[in-house]
Amino acid sequence: MAEYFIRGLTQGMIDAAEVIAWADVVIVDAPKTEDWMLEISSSSPEDRMGVLHHLHAVQGEVDEAAVVAMLAAKK
Numbered sequence: 001m002a003e004y005f006i007r008g009l010t011q012g013m014i015d016a017a018e019v020i021a022w023a024d025v026v027i028v029d030a031p032k033t034e035d036w037m038l039e040i041s042s043s044s045p046e047d048r049m050g051v052l053h054h055l056h057a058v059q060g061e062v063d064e065a066a067v068v069a070m071l072a073a074k075k
Contacts, residue, residue: 003062004071006056014074019051020045
């Protein structure tokens with residue numbers, strides 16, 4: 001999801017408020033809260049670059065096909 005949001009923010013298809021809302025849900029659902037979750041959740045919706053910066057701290061594997069499909073559905 002982080003890669004989806006990174007590309008969506010970069011391409012102007014997603015706004016920071018959507019990413020912040022996602023981070024809020026992740027915090028509630030995650031067994032362990034990580035720093036990046038809190039950083040994104042507490043970001044200002046006007047701070048698109050800050051949210052983008054914090055998204056780069058998310059670790060995991062990127063499912064390229066899923067990211068492309070989600071972005072295509074967003075158009």
